[in-house]
Amino acid sequence: MQSKPDGEFSPRQFIEEAVRQINRTVGAGEKVVCALSGGLDSTVVAFLLDRAIGERLVAIFVDHGMLRKGEAAEVTALCSNRLRGRFISLDARERFLKVLRGVTDPEQKRKIIGAEFIRLFKEKALSMGDIGYLAQGTICSDVVESGAGPGGAAIKAHHNVGGLPAELGFKLIEPLRELYKDKVRLVGEELGLSEAILRRQPFPGPGLAVRIIGEITAAKLTILQEADAIFCEEVATAGLSEKLWQYFAVLTGVRAVGIKDGRRHYGEVVALRAVTSTDALTAGWAQLPGALLEKVSQRITAEIPAVSRVVYDITSKPPGTIEWE
Numbered sequence: 001m002q003s004k005p006d007g008e009f010s011p012r013q014f015i016e017e018a019v020r021q022i023n024r025t026v027g028a029g030e031k032v033v034c035a036l037s038g039g040l041d042s043t044v045v046a047f048l049l050d051r052a053i054g055e056r057l058v059a060i061f062v063d064h065g066m067l068r069k070g071e072a073a074e075v076t077a078l079c080s081n082r083l084r085g086r087f088i089s090l091d092a093r094e095r096f097l098k099v100l101r102g103v104t105d106p107e108q109k110r111k112i113i114g115a116e117f118i119r120l121f122k123e124k125a126l127s128m129g130d131i132g133y134l135a136q137g138t139i140c141s142d143v144v145e146s147g148a149g150p151g152g153a154a155i156k157a158h159h160n161v162g163g164l165p166a167e168l169g170f171k172l173i174e175p176l177r178e179l180y181k182d183k184v185r186l187v188g189e190e191l192g193l194s195e196a197i198l199r200r201q202p203f204p205g206p207g208l209a210v211r212i213i214g215e216i217t218a219a220k221l222t223i224l225q226e227a228d229a230i231f232c233e234e235v236a237t238a239g240l241s242e243k244l245w246q247y248f249a250v251l252t253g254v255r256a257v258g259i260k261d262g263r264r265h266y267g268e269v270v271a272l273r274a275v276t277s278t279d280a281l282t283a284g285w286a287q288l289p290g291a292l293l294e295k296v297s298q299r300i301t302a303e304i305p306a307v308s309r310v311v312y313d314i315t316s317k318p319p320g321t322i323e324w325e
Ligand code: XMP
Pocket: 110, 142, 145, 155, 156, 157, 158, 159, 160, 202, 203, 204, 205, 206, 210, 246, 280, 281, 317, 320, 321, 322, 323, 324, 325
């Protein structure tokens, strides 16, 4: 299922072809389980499947605790409404923290999160019976960066690419594998997804786990979620959300001296990252207004006791990557 070159892409035709393809693949009595992250890609996949096979879809959302502040609740509200009885939400926050205890290597974090995800899915899906397929929101840039594309060298192990179906026991459906994000957005629009989902920033499967340098703990997750929420709020207030590809906070693992309430304070360093891009393969650091950065810095250091300092990342991709890990 090849998308046409830029300018010729028809989301309607893509949907019709994807629906036909899903129906050709999935037998009449078979069910498909969809790994729903609440991001654009997996939501588009869920709604494509909803259109293709209706009641035979089961969408499972795993809250691994590495999501942005308030996002799990948002996803649950949104999907339980549109997908009704076919949407299952699993609270696995404790379980993920446990398997990630002591892990500091980013690729290890990805692998552990990917494996735990699959284990949970398998447990849940097997308990439901009749499920033959797993549908995922893998898109073209995931495939390219995992080195799974032709002649590719692995940059990062995207947990949703390659190697999983065999251990899962499910056959894999990836309707968006040949599309880049801009096309996925057009397909989502055509499927009538809400603006909130269409505008949601790309978010890595391992989530905040790759935005906390070093070991992940519940306390660090809370600090990062709070800092990230302040940054997102201020970017939205400044009316800049639409102009940016991704913007987020990173807990750098570095500590620095600051002054709080007139006293020396040795606290966490938060980095802000904002980039412009069209496909995530290359990206430019966003030249955000100084006043916005200053406001964010003031709010983060004032509202989050553990943070002493805020820095802004001015590295483009390449040579950097969008995420820090
Ligand atoms: P990088 O950091 O490689 O990111 O420039 C490119 C795009 O991919 C996202 N990303 C991931 N997505 N699993 C994912 O599903 C991952 O492990 C992962 N790592 C990075 C990143 O947010 C950006 O949009």
